[in-house]
Amino acid sequence: MGSVRELDASAITRAVRELCIQINYEVPEDMVVAVKRAREAEESPVAKQILDLLVRNQELAAEGEYPYCQDTGYTVVFLDLGQDVHVVGADLSDAVDEGVRQGYKEGYLRGSVVRDPIFDRTNTMDNTPAFLHVRIVPGDQVRIQVDAKGGGSENKSRHAMLKPSDGIEGVRDFVLRAVAEAGPDSCPPGIIGVGVGGNFEWSAILAKRALLRKVGQPNPDPKVAVFEAELFELCNALGIGPQSMGGTQTVLAVHVETMATHIASLPVAVNIECHAHRTGTRVI
């Protein structure tokens, strides 16, 4: 039996706080590369100008005074907790929320969360609570991935329980439909996260996890990777283009994740991300 590593919850708070600030100002390198690649590939002159503006927006945000987007997102946290770690000093979810609270305050980031969806839409003002997903994994480390997810693109996300007979064509058409209907509202060019399989809720979580993959990195399963490439070409054939002003670059990447499902089911979730893609990871 291995020993248990004690980890003070303040280390988790600190990591979340730092990530919240960092990702809202510094666009990750894979996203910088993805926008530049789109700029090279784009054929519409107007769209090229838009992509130049996005590059300037990235550079301006990196100077540290203005976040990349005023929607600094709600905070999704994927926390992989090694099963040999014992978190001490505070409740785990409180530690994460405290990191969000401190990060959004110190980083001059917007509180974009309301307490209650129906009855009391009062802003919590500090962006808490975080939307926390915890997995217990082997080992004695804690891996924390934080994503600041914008609401406009999230609103354009779609879910369906397709029939097995709908097959890959049904999934393909559903993804295309979601991207077409999102149009300008989701701030293209963005990333399309697709979760196929699982059940009702797992397909959505898969789609979110798909978004958080390194931009443009193919699925390790070659069959899925081919499907991703097909979806990428088809989404761009929609002609929506950056800011929906017409062009060849509607999406920067399509990421698909799959898992086992019921014999009766073909769940599909499409989680749409805008060009303000803000995510970062720390391992403690």
Add this chain to the structure above:
Amino acid sequence: MPVELLEDGRKRVGAPLSDEDVRALHSGDVVLLSGTMYVARDAAHKKLLEDLDAGVPLPFDPTGQIVYYAGPTPERPGKPIGSAGPTTASRMDKYTPRLLELGLKGIVGKGGRGPVVREALREHIGVYMAALGGGGALAALQIRSQRVIAYGELGPEAVREIGVEDFPVWVVNDCEGRDFYAEATAPWRKDDLLPESFRAAKAPLD
């Protein structure tokens, strides 16, 4: 402020806008806005309409004015505002016709508008313009001043009066019923590549 045509084809204008100004702005025009805009988004619109229903005077007179759908980040010391790009306009569709009836002339947001708003823009001579969606840092550079004028308890959703200088927008829906997004994207759509099943299917979510 009458519409000024610049050498590069862009136009410059500011509130208050007359019917004549609005008629001079066409789908696809690049416009630089200068002067005052009123910032209001979801929760503020709900309150504005509730105030109207209750007979309470609005925090600003919408006649000839421009409303900007946005919720900025907190300003750093010495800066007038934080990041301040546009939010999705269609969420305000429910509230927009009423404000146009009252004389609102210009709206700035991002994304498409529904048929009811497009018709109201025709009927009341208004214009809907899009700022750079997701370009919050760049937008902040064109904003010179900010003052919360109502509903401070809403935080980022409070109504603000902002002063802008050459704030760039595209005309999306003009008062003639045109839609720039439809016009701009159609030539780039490669229908021959899109699956027949996708093109044939009635949109499941309409």
